[in-house]
Amino acid sequence: MTTRTRGVASQDPPLAIGAEHVAKSFGHVTALRDASIAVRPGEIVALCGDNGAGKSTFLRVLQGIYRPDAGRVIIGGQEVDLTSVRDAQALGVDTVHQDLALAPDLSTVDNIFLGHEIRRRGVLGGFGILDRAEMAERADAALKELSIALPSLTVPVRELSGGQRQAVAIARAVMWSSKAVLMDEPTAALAARQSRIVCDLMRSVADRGLGVLVVSHDLPAVLEVAHRVVVLWRGKTVLDAPAADLTVPDLVATMVGHVKEAA
Template identity: 70%
Template sequence: MTGACVVGCRRIAKRFGHVDALREANTAVGAGKVVALVGDNGAGKSTLMKTLLGINRPDRGEVIIDDRPVQLHSIRDAQALGVEAVHQDLALAPQLSVVDNMFLGHEIASRGLGVLARDEMADRAAKALAELSIQLPSLTVPIRELSGGQRQAVAVARAVMWARTAVLMDEPTSALGARQSEIIVDLIRAVAARGLGVLVVSHDLPRILQAADTVTVLWRGETVLDAPASDLTVPDLVATMVGYRKDGAA
């Protein structure tokens, strides 16, 4: 990939006991670009995502944010550099409203009154959703009353609202129906169109090829393919994910 890397890594290695979760992982996401991170189960995708978020600390290699190596000691460090995440479990509070979820940990207090500035929070939440063309029945309903696709959209909008650099997404179409998955694919492209880098971990190969500019394939903790999505097919990806060897043979 040419140009600046807003989030990525070089030669990352991470070991847990006797297991090499990552050995030689490399990826780079540019501003306004979508990179799909794919691989078979156990390839190291989740470990790499957690490393880019500061949840794991690498044993070797560099995490890159805004085109420079950084030391991350927690997810707060990544957030301070403008990197947000949409986790597979969404990390939403089901009993709280859409607005409260979007401001969870970022609540705005009315000056001098010691209470939440709910009108301002509602206005900002509505604007953030509208900018991504997300339509919900209400912003005051509890999250538990929304469909799976609507919840996913709220989680994405929340991440985008607080991100300045990049958004990392873990299995954003997991457990969604076909129509809802297509909406999330469109949403991924809309996030990139705002100038943010987007890294997506996904097993949904047909849809991720629609959304991605570039695909990074991990095999046993090592990056074995980094190529434009337009040059790849689902059979190409499957063959690389499950059949790669150092000599390149199947």
């Protein structure tokens, strides 16, 4: 507990994604009071907190779904004003959701390219005809790069296992992100072995130079995979420390707000 630092540390390398002193209220409910986080390229940062601590709200601010009442959002070292998910995506930030991230009736290839379809060259492309061969090739390359093997890229993703689907969702986010990938409880719906594979994937993603911000309740996994851990407590960042310095009991104590008494 000795290395605990408050707020955002110095910003020598430009942040992949970050936020400083963000506040957000909904009517009389104050979801965020003073939330800060900083994720550098190649770094995995875990965002933890008890239920109602404001994790989801904070993530949505970073995704561009909510505009903060106060504070700054930073992408690629620049302060940005996000008005929609599309804004964040255009700036190179994409999200992997716990579930409902893919269209189950579409194939892996179609899901990876959803909203980013490649058209044929020439007249056919002018009519909006897709270049399936090119999309299949690039999807295959992207999956291979992350060491994801699937039995088929053309069957509907509903026929894949939960872990396979999550892998596809991660590959999709990585493909369209140039700065950072946000992950919302990426392992919550998965069995132990599949969730380990997803953790490996996070490392692969960070190794590609992207910032990874992961919201998770799986504290042992968080401490193993993350470089740093940020804890929100009642809408405020109360801990930002290297994961190596933390233990699960420390983390739990901070999350439920016992730290002040203990300190």
